Amino acid sequence: MIPTDLYSELKENGTISAESFEKLTEKQRSPLFSLHWELKTLLYLGVMMLSTGLGILIYKNIDTIGHQAILAFIAAICGGCFYYCFKHKKPFSRELLKAPSVLFDYLLLLGCLSFLTFTGYLQFQYQVFGTNYGLATFIPMLVLFYVAYEFDHLGILSIAITNLAVWMGVSITPNRLLSTGNFDNNTLIYTYLLLGAVLILAAFLTEHFNFKKHFRFSYLHFGVHISFIALLFAYFNHYESKLAFLWLLILFALAFYLYLDALRHKSFYFMLLVIFYSYIAVSILVFRLMDTMNNIGGMYLLCLYFIVSATALILRIVRLNKQMKTS
Structure with missing residues (x-):
């Protein structure tokens, strides 16, 4: 957009008339x-x-x-x-x-x-x-x-x-x-975990080989959601077994990889997804810990956790957004 000072200079030099100057400045104030x-x-x-x-x-x-x-x-x-x-x-x-x-x-x-x-x-x-x-x-x-x-x-x-x-x-x-x-819950979970991994791999390969690399976002968008949701379902499907925590460990490992990838690409959207799903996973662990206490004190601590963690999460997201914009 042309600065207004240039219009003023052109008017003073007699290049444009006063009427043209008014029309140009009015157009500058009200862009299409x-x-x-x-x-x-x-x-x-x-x-x-x-x-x-x-x-x-x-x-x-x-x-x-x-x-x-x-x-x-x-x-x-x-x-x-x-x-x-x-x-x-x-x-x-x-x-x-x-x-x-x-x-x-x-x-x-x-x-x-x-x-x-x-x-x-x-x-x-x-x-x-x-x-x-x-x-x-x-x-x-x-x-x-x-x-x-x-x-x-x-x-x-x-x-x-x-x-x-x-x-x-x-x-x-x-x-x-x-x-x-x-x-079969396990069959579906493994199927969609495989699908999520395939889509995340496709996102990596399309950028690595510079082959339609603008498709990366679509592959990663679907892959991230499918993978995290499948891992959460895998955890709940094995809630009573020792495998439950293994699924959460895989989730945190995936979150760490995607966190570094989002920082490298300065993608606030994928950073937000990683934080959101990681917060759900951490909250599941906290809820499970408080549930073992089985008393009113545990309920109060759980409420306090959600208040404090939600506030900290919002502040962290705002700070990350500013960092990505300035870096």
Whole structure:
């Protein structure tokens, strides 16, 4: 933004008139407000509402339209979107690649959502993959990851990661889920611990090899949440055994690694996540210790702990935020 002193100097030199000076200073006082993110949000909501509306329309008129016609209609939308995107896409790059236009970005998202609807409808109505639900989620997952990397789309990458989580959960326990209606807690915990580790490793590798390193945030975002939540569930699932404290030790080790990583990248968001989950783990240990006292004094100490620790935690977060901004 041009400083007002420059306008004053130009006015004194006679380069601009007094009227122009007033207009420029008024514009300086009232800068334009960017609606970039508001418009992008509305456009994303438009794509989602369009997909939802089409689904409702098809559901209410399924008897009169027919399944083949519905599948052909969805395939036409999906094919048209991908045809446009492949025709207008930029050459592949390992670095950040911006979309050629706003329309391109949203047609790509609509094409992927239509593809997921098509495969889901095909499996539900015609059982193309039989009872192999892992394959029914694996194929869309591969397509989504390919599209995310080929077109450099963070939104589709997030959908692909979500699909990866669904695939890992479904492919490991489908028979047990269908036969008993219950998941094996240990199996799910180990599955999602593996998923969290894979996503954190993907975040590290994408930066290490400088291959779409702007995808690092998405991988790490999902990986951190999944890993910490799975470790907490593992602790509670083994609450009465000696393994419970081992899971908390793993959690603290992961927290220490992510803490150093957040400091290195000056990422306040991931620092906040590490502090939040570490605080939960410490509070679990304190609560368990106070619970063994089994008296009114333990309850008072527990209340005092939460008051003091919450205050200290807030002060620490504020201090860390200032340090990261100034460093």
